[in-house]
Amino acid sequence: xxxxxxxxxxxxxxxxxxxxxxxCCPKCKGDLExxxxxxxxxxxxxxVVYPVREEIPVMLIDEAIPEAKWEQGVREI
Numbered sequence: 001x002x003x004x005x006x007x008x009x010x011x012x013x014x015x016x017x018x019x020x021x022x023x024c025c026p027k028c029k030g031d032l033e034x035x036x037x038x039x040x041x042x043x044x045x046x047x048v049v050y051p052v053r054e055e056i057p058v059m060l061i062d063e064a065i066p067e068a069k070w071e072q073g074v075r076e077i
Contacts (some may be wrong), residue, residue: 015055025050027061039075042067051075 015038024045031049032050038068040049043058048064050057053066 002072015052019057022057023057025059027064040065040070044071 015034020034023029023041025032025046027048028043028045030043030045032043035042036050038052038055038074040051041059042049043064046064047067049067049070050059050064052058065077066077
């Protein structure tokens, strides 16, 4: 899968599908995976989650949440 492709499951919210296709991790430029309930975009290479707030992906490196903390329920830094 190319870095600009996004692996998605079924879309349930109003996230723009075309936008999701071109997003990549701002740190490593790697692939992102849309998480269940569309709460975040996970970069497996960096082990971080970029949160989605009000249906808008927050693609700032400083706003990324470590995957371990995300799994513990942390949604903001």
